[in-house]
Amino acid sequence: MPSQETPLNARLDIVPAAPGVYLMKDAGGRVIYVGKAINLQSRLRSYFGPTPRGNNKVMAMISHVRDFDYVVCSSEMEALILENNLIKRNEPHYNILLRDDREYPYIRVTLNEEYPRILKAFHIGPDREKGAKYYGPYLSGDLYHAMRALRDIFPTKTCKRVLPRDIGKERPCLNYYIGRCVGPCRGDVPVSAYRAVVDNICRFLEGKYAGLLREMEEAMHEAAERMEFETATVIRDRVRALQALMNRQSAVSGSEQDRDVLGIARNVGEACIRKLEIRSGRIVGSSAFFLEDRGEDDAEMLAAFVLQHYPNAPLVPPEILLPALPQEHEVIEAYLGDLRKSRCRLRVPVRGEARRLLDMAAENATQALRRRTLMVGGGQSAIEAALDRLGAHVGADRRLTRIEAYDVSNTGTADKAASMVVFVDGRPVRRLYRLFKIATVEGQDDYASMREILQRRLARAEDEAFGQLPDLLLVDGGSGHLGIALEAIRESGLPVLAAGMVKDRKHRTRGLALPDGRVIELMPRRGEEDEGSTEDDGMERETTIGLLRLVTAIQDEAHRFAGNYNKKLMTKRNTRFSLEGIEGIGPARRKSLVKTFGSLKAIAAATVEELVATEGMTRVAAEAVYRHFREGGQS
Numbered sequence: 001m002p003s004q005e006t007p008l009n010a011r012l013d014i015v016p017a018a019p020g021v022y023l024m025k026d027a028g029g030r031v032i033y034v035g036k037a038i039n040l041q042s043r044l045r046s047y048f049g050p051t052p053r054g055n056n057k058v059m060a061m062i063s064h065v066r067d068f069d070y071v072v073c074s075s076e077m078e079a080l081i082l083e084n085n086l087i088k089r090n091e092p093h094y095n096i097l098l099r100d101d102r103e104y105p106y107i108r109v110t111l112n113e114e115y116p117r118i119l120k121a122f123h124i125g126p127d128r129e130k131g132a133k134y135y136g137p138y139l140s141g142d143l144y145h146a147m148r149a150l151r152d153i154f155p156t157k158t159c160k161r162v163l164p165r166d167i168g169k170e171r172p173c174l175n176y177y178i179g180r181c182v183g184p185c186r187g188d189v190p191v192s193a194y195r196a197v198v199d200n201i202c203r204f205l206e207g208k209y210a211g212l213l214r215e216m217e218e219a220m221h222e223a224a225e226r227m228e229f230e231t232a233t234v235i236r237d238r239v240r241a242l243q244a245l246m247n248r249q250s251a252v253s254g255s256e257q258d259r260d261v262l263g264i265a266r267n268v269g270e271a272c273i274r275k276l277e278i279r280s281g282r283i284v285g286s287s288a289f290f291l292e293d294r295g296e297d298d299a300e301m302l303a304a305f306v307l308q309h310y311p312n313a314p315l316v317p318p319e320i321l322l323p324a325l326p327q328e329h330e331v332i333e334a335y336l337g338d339l340r341k342s343r344c345r346l347r348v349p350v351r352g353e354a355r356r357l358l359d360m361a362a363e364n365a366t367q368a369l370r371r372r373t374l375m376v377g378g379g380q381s382a383i384e385a386a387l388d389r390l391g392a393h394v395g396a397d398r399r400l401t402r403i404e405a406y407d408v409s410n411t412g413t414a415d416k417a418a419s420m421v422v423f424v425d426g427r428p429v430r431r432l433y434r435l436f437k438i439a440t441v442e443g444q445d446d447y448a449s450m451r452e453i454l455q456r457r458l459a460r461a462e463d464e465a466f467g468q469l470p471d472l473l474l475v476d477g478g479s480g481h482l483g484i485a486l487e488a489i490r491e492s493g494l495p496v497l498a499a500g501m502v503k504d505r506k507h508r509t510r511g512l513a514l515p516d517g518r519v520i521e522l523m524p525r526r527g528e529e530d531e532g533s534t535e536d537d538g539m540e541r542e543t544t545i546g547l548l549r550l551v552t553a554i555q556d557e558a559h560r561f562a563g564n565y566n567k568k569l570m571t572k573r574n575t576r577f578s579l580e581g582i583e584g585i586g587p588a589r590r591k592s593l594v595k596t597f598g599s600l601k602a603i604a605a606a607t608v609e610e611l612v613a614t615e616g617m618t619r620v621a622a623e624a625v626y627r628h629f630r631e632g633g634q635s
Contacts (some may be wrong), residue, residue, distance in 0.1 A: 012524070020040045020112040022071075023069045024065045031090040032065070034090060047062055047121070098304070099291060105136060118150060151180060154238075204242075205286075259319040261358055263276070263358065267369055273305045274289075275309075320347070383544045394472055394496065406473070407563070409563050410444045416444075419558050420453070454475075459538065472497045478502045500512065501554070593611075597614075
């Protein structure tokens with residue numbers, strides 16, 4: 001821990017007594033904490049003076065700090081915004097981070113495009129800065145219902161035609177003829193008319209139903225007065241669909257005020273914040289967000305959530321109800337007011353209707369956290385029982401804390417990748433995940449690839465970038481892969497246990513391969529699921545199922561992470577290959593095109609003007625790319 005004689009302490013006298021942001025760095029120069037202060041000198045002196053002050057988390061952080069930096073700001077508001085941006089950019093280990101949970105998708109509306117599309121997305125992308133909107137995240141069932149409602153109420157394009165490129169090339173699809181699409185592909189629908197439909201979708205997703213309903217009813221009556229009865233009938237059906245949706249949403253507030261309600265629930269190591277979106281007295285949306293719980297109080301967690309979530313949210317309401325008021329709530333209110341362009345109030349209700357809404361949000365947060373726990377192997381006691389059983393199988397002398405799992409993804413000889421996922425206390429910790437690009441293996445050789453990545457990982461046992469050594473190392477595969485792992489561990493001389501995760505013919509997790517040659521079967525045998533019988537090794541069925549869920553979650557996560565990286569490498573290589581043969585397109589322009597458009601398909605669909613606007617592109621080069629994809633080039 002830094003003391004009075006350290007260089008850090010000696011630098012405190014030159015730190016200004018002004019508002020700003022400070023960055024704590026470890027021995028490797030990595031930012032491990034970002035904070036803000038009204039008085040930088042006073043705050044840093046509390047960390048590095050003769051008697052450092054703080055809770056257990058702060059003291060643990062201080063013990064790893066080897067350097068610090070700071071940025072002076074003109075105001076507390078400026079410091080708040082800079083702190084939030086630096087946390088997002090660096091994802092420091094000791095800050096509260098809102099997790100990017102891909103189990104909960106968003107609805108993406110590409111307002112940055114001439115003909116916007118309505119898509120499913122698993123994270124907020126860079127196109128948001130260009131005007132795209134993201135709504136959610138949704139539970140899977142909620143997303144399905146929302147997308148179905150959109151199709152029932154708004155006549156928008158759902159086909160894969162690229163507009164304006166494909167306008168007039170083919171006849172409209174069936175949706176046009178049954179009134180479920182306005183048919184922009186025909187070429188006689190003005191862009192402004194189509195965007196008006198999409199704008200109404202955004203209003204719908206923001207819960208502005210009353211105005212929508214009024215406008216649709218007016219359009220229906222006007223069509224009837226013009227004796228356009230077929231059009232009036234189509235609009236009538238959409239009005240009924242919207243009314244049915246509104247009827248399913250029970251009124252929860254007598255007030256017409258728009259507000260968000262935040263509830264928080266916590267389990268060992270994890271917290272959930274549930275947001276209820278209330279518009280015109282009705283709940284129109286509900287989203288769950290997850291954060292790692294390192295012992296911060298509710299007010300700190302809520303402050304971190306508000307600052308990380310609302311800059312990306314499609315709407316900041318005039319009021320946010322929450323169970324605890326952040327210490328710097330006035331600055332946060334001012335920041336939200338700037339985002340909203342009018343006042344936003346944070347409030348802790350103590351009684352009445354608003355308190356009832358807060359209790360409802362808290363109960364929903366508890367339920368969401370319970371469901372998430374089940375997704376990775378049951379409640380806390382079930383996870384502990386599964387970890388104990390797993391530890392007994394592999395010969396651990398204490399409960400397993402950190403488990404690392406490895407998977408190799410081979411879809412071709414050119415794009416070989418591997419993943420390391422980390423579970424701590426039975427739960428995934430995504431900031432500790434690592435990816436490996438196979439460097440020394442020729443062809444498709446799973447065993448050699450597994451040997452390479454394990455040797456590379458174990459050789460970096462002291463590297464802080466990887467964190468501590470695992471208690472257990474799991475490999476995707478049976479006895480053969482396990483043998484490779486055991487050999488790598490023996491060569492390293494490190495005290496690490498290992499086991500293999502075995503799948504059945506349907507690629508479902510079924511058991512564990514152990515170092516003594518046994519394979520423990522975890523999958524219940526057919527006909528025994530309802531009888532409460534035990535497996536051959538004598539484990540109770542409930543514990544067996546708990547262990548199976550845990551191992552399945554670990555194996556699936558390792559496979560997903562490796563597979564996604566493999567696809568990314570393959571897409572990158574294919575894009576490079578497709579662009580390499582175009583005259584005037586070298587590495588710099590190729591990189592610029594990929595950065596701007598994101599995919600080969602988007603590059604192929606781009607106009608000459610869009611290509612020219614790309615950094616580093618000339619008109620000659622843009623025309624060469626345009627011709628390449630329209631005169632027999634790949635697309």
